[in-house]
Amino acid sequence: MSETSLPHEFQYSSASHQAATAISGMWLFLATEVLFFGAIFLSWIYCRHWNPAGFDAGAQKTQLAIGTINTVILLTSSLVYSAGLAFVEVGNRRRLIQCCVITWALGLSFLILKFGFEYYKDFTANLFPGPDFAINGALGGGARLFYVFYFVSTALHGIHMIGGLVLVGWIVLRARRDEFSPLYYTPVAVVGLYWSFVDVVWIVLYALIYLVGRGS
């Protein structure tokens, strides 16, 4: 079957035109996401500039080990998903499904570590910026701002992760129904872009939250 004879929606001249539009659409969406998270990164710059000592005092209380393990998990998940995409390009549907299931499991482990263990430790250590906040005195204000940044940014990232898990699960279901082939795998590529972008956001957040204030 030639590429031009593949099924496509009426508004596209060919299946490849439809695929290119879908890929471009995802990149445009990701560009808006860059600005969404950019505002959060700007809040980090602004708040840390005015409260450097308090911000660093807050950063030193974060769970570095869990954050680092989670970073390795996400980097590995992007590698595995990219391998799955390469497999479907040569028609290996079984390997695609395996890669997506591993990616899904890695994503779920990230969420369990983040919200099941790390948040639990943070709340039991009174690091949620409320009336019993653990860091007081001159550094208290800056540390509170740091933990507002921490909880808002990680929660938003977590919501994006949950969205990614839903999408990867959807790819698994469609692959099991044998809907992908070397001639049609656009949804696999589009979801891969989203998954790697969520990885990129975490790469930045990891450094801002756990590393910059660590050795002060």
Place this chain on the structure above:
Amino acid sequence: MTQHFRNLLVTWIVLLVLLGAEFGASFLPLVRSARPLILIPVVLMVIAVGTMFMQVGRGPTIVRLFAVAALVWLSVLLGLGSLDPMTRIEYLVQDASRN
């Protein structure tokens, strides 16, 4: 095909090395104002993921336009937003209640 898998694996290893570099650098006794330099490996990691895992160079031209536009507008956002804290001069104000 094998070459592509090898490239993906090398990218992953490079990412882990960069992660180790920023992790180690975070324990260096840098002055507080110099500590954001720890973010240099982060930039390299983002480039690695963008080029190898997201394959920004492979899609249609408009993909690269969107990617560059995102970076330009992010620079504008962070640049203009940082202008105030970076350039504001704080003047000491006499405490009137002490007079």
